[in-house]
Amino acid sequence: MARKPCDSSQEADVRKGPWTLEEDLILINYITNHGEGVWNSLAKAAGLKRTGKSCRLRWLNYLRPDVRRGNITTEEQLLIMELHAKWGNRWAKIAKNLPGRTDNEIKNYWRTRIQKHMKQANQNNFQQQSSSEEITDQAATINTSQVFGMAHHEPMETYFPPINSYMVHHNNLEPFPNTYLPPTTTCQSSFDNVYWSMEDFWSMQLLNRD
DNA sequence: AAACTTTCCAACCGCCTTGGA
DNA sequence: CTCCAAGGCGGTTGGAAAGTT
CATH class of the missing domain: 1.10.10.60 (Homeodomain-like)
Structure with a gap:
């Protein structure tokens, strides 16, 4: 699913591939405290060896607290x-x-x-x-x-x-x-997903904040 | 149980747009 | 007006997981 991390010596200072739990936490923590945006400087300031683009993508597609995970209803x-x-x-x-x-x-x-x-x-x-x-x-x-x-x-x-x-x-x-017919149905939503959730992270963040 | 195939999705790439200098 | 950096977007890929033989 995820890609192999790039460990080429030429690009040793820019990490690619799947994000680690540690990187996720760093990014979440940084954005929680400083807000999102200006991604290249954010990546540097947070100490992540990622491109700004990579950080932005990770945040928007996965780490944002309002990202809804699980089956499409x-x-x-x-x-x-x-x-x-x-x-x-x-x-x-x-x-x-x-x-x-x-x-x-x-x-x-x-x-x-x-x-x-x-x-x-x-x-x-x-x-x-x-x-x-x-x-x-x-x-x-x-x-x-x-x-x-x-x-x-x-x-x-x-x-x-x-x-x-x-x-x-x-x-x-x-x-x-x-x-195409408008979705006027009152179908029950299926939210019985088994994905792990970033909500856990966010709960932790809220607990750790003073 | 092993080998092979298919499915799924996170993450990358490259192009385009935007905005500031 | 031009240049450049950053952001945004759509297409594509790599590989783990799931399914099949």
């Missing part, structure tokens, strides 16, 4: 699909509409889950279409019972609209914009 999933249909790969813009989620997370989610599913769906669609001449109007819209009547313990594949709801667009598979 069905509401979030639907919102991502809706906003992606509207804006395309504007991940940062999409992320602004999902509090606590980062552009990186949404981008990863899209690529690994949604896009993959769409490709599969498109393949199935192709097979289906070759056996059936007619595409019905119903097939060109999202089946709401399929999308909204979902139980969150079911695999995500269950939740996706019929395969005809997607079109190929700009070398990507994108949801057909006009077929």
Whole structure:
């Protein structure tokens, strides 16, 4: 998952690769006391052998106290699909509409889950279409019972609209914009994640502050 | 149980934009 | 206006973990 730390002698003063717990704590501690921003000088002042960019990324994508970790809920999933249909790969813009989620997370989610599913769906669609001449109007819209009547313990594949709801667009598979339905569902959020949380760090920080 | 394959995501890279000198 | 540094963003990669044979 994480990359191998770069220990090249040429770049010995700039660390790369996965962040250690110690580095995380240094960064959290520094930002807690001094605030974020001016990342290059922050990295130096904090004594981290990281680039400012690396610090910024680590903070924004992982260490910020308001970063929401764990499974993307069905509401979030639907919102991502809706906003992606509207804006395309504007991940940062999409992320602004999902509090606590980062552009990186949404981008990863899209690529690994949604896009993959769409490709599969498109393949199935192709097979289906070759056996059936007619595409019905119903097939060109999202089946709401399929999308909204979902139980969150079911695999995500269950939740996706019929395969005809997607079109190929700009070398990507994108949801057909006009077929998207607003997420009016009251689906239960699934927050039964097992990720370790930075909340522990933050609790510690608050305790240590005077 | 070992070998191989696939999935997932943290982190990097490079390009673009912004703002100050 | 130009230059430069820093920030922001989207695309891509590396490799651990999970799944399959």
